[in-house]
Amino acid sequence: LAKTTQPISMDSYEGQEVNITCSHNNIATNDYITWYQQFPSQGPRFIIQGYKTKVTNEVASLFIPADRKSSTLSLPRVSLSDTAVYYCLVEDGGYNKLIFGAGTRLAVHP
Amino acid sequence: DTGVSQNPRHKITKRGQNVTFRCDPISEHNRLYWYRQTLGQGPEFLTYFQNEAQLEKSRLLSDRFSAERPKGSFSTLEIQRTEQGDSAMYLCASSSQGDEQYFGPGTRLTVT
Numbered sequence: 001l002a003k004t005t006q007p008i009s010m011d012s013y014e015g016q017e018v019n020i021t022c023s024h025n026n027i028a029t030n031d032y033i034t035w036y037q038q039f040p041s042q043g044p045r046f047i048i049q050g051y052k053t054k055v056t057n058e059v060a061s062l063f064i065p066a067d068r069k070s071s072t073l074s075l076p077r078v079s080l081s082d083t084a085v086y087y088c089l090v091e092d093g094g095y096n097k098l099i100f101g102a103g104t105r106l107a108v109h110p
Numbered sequence: 111d112t113g114v115s116q117n118p119r120h121k122i123t124k125r126g127q128n129v130t131f132r133c134d135p136i137s138e139h140n141r142l143y144w145y146r147q148t149l150g151q152g153p154e155f156l157t158y159f160q161n162e163a164q165l166e167k168s169r170l171l172s173d174r175f176s177a178e179r180p181k182g183s184f185s186t187l188e189i190q191r192t193e194q195g196d197s198a199m200y201l202c203a204s205s206s207q208g209d210e211q212y213f214g215p216g217t218r219l220t221v222t
Contacts, residue, residue: 034210043114043201043213044153087152097143097166098211100152 003027004088009105018075020104022088025069031090033064033071038085038103047086048073075106083108112136114214116202122220123192130188131217135204142185143211144177145201146170153201159185160207192221 005023012018024033032051036044048055050062050071061074075082085103115134123129135142140161145153156175158166161182171177174192179185189196199218203211 041199041216041218043203043216045213046210049210085152097155097158097168098145098153099155102150103152 003031003090003099004101006086006088006101006104008102009107011107011109012078013109014079015077018078018082018106018108020073020075020086020088020106021070022073023070024088024090027068027090033062033068034089034091034098035060035062035073036087036089036098036100038087044087044100078106078108080108080110082106114202114204114212116200116214116217118217119215120218120220122222125192125194125221127192128188128190129192129219130186131200131202131219133185133187133202133204133214135184135202136212139204139206139212140182141205141207141211142179143203143205144185144187145203145213147199147201147216148197156187189219192219194221197221 032049034049035047037047038044048060048062050064052064055062063072085105087100087103117132142159144156147153156168156171157177159179162179174190177187197220199216201213201216203213205211
């Protein structure tokens with residue numbers, strides 16, 4: 001079973017910032033938080049990974065509070081091409097098997 | 111393109127037939143994974159190789175399913191005596207130890 005809970009769907013408009021929150025109440029000490037993006041008829045694509053505080057790369061930021069029981073993926077200024085399913089996963093950083101939930105379907109509107 | 115490739119991209123077969131899918135990982139990656147994804151769900155782990163050794167298999171991988179990775183390079187996933195419930199997208203991913211998984215485009219199987 002997935003160890004995370006996230007909203008089933010979200011809607012946004014072009015140019016807005018989108019924040020997707022994920023709950024992982026039972027996260028283990030050695031678990032990392034990882035986000036993947038998936039477009040229809042494609043495999044998932046790694047977006048970002050973090051352990052605590054804030055991580056930023058060229059496409060997104062990941063905010064993790066001190067208790068690590070939740071995390072927020074932030075997508076700045078989304079475009080139509082960001083319409084996809086976003087998966088939040090927790091895993092031990094050894095990159096063994098990934099356990100996916102149903103993800104969050106983000107729809108970006110013009 | 112040096113990403114993960116999968117063949118075929120689509121496969122339609124009749125119930126009871128055997129099918130085989132191929133995955134070519136990124137060349138320097140020693141880990142290879144197979145997942146299955148049905149409509150509206152996230153991918154489900156099936157099995158994992160490190161080099162040529164199959165280190166873990168999900169209970170989803172019934173005795174009709176077999177995966178190989180000879181010589182630690184490409185991998186094949188075979189489904190014998192296909193059933194309609196086997197219809198899904200079969201995804202392959204590869205990684206180097208300690209790095210994120212890179213997924214291929216998947217093989218969509220339809221069992222009629």
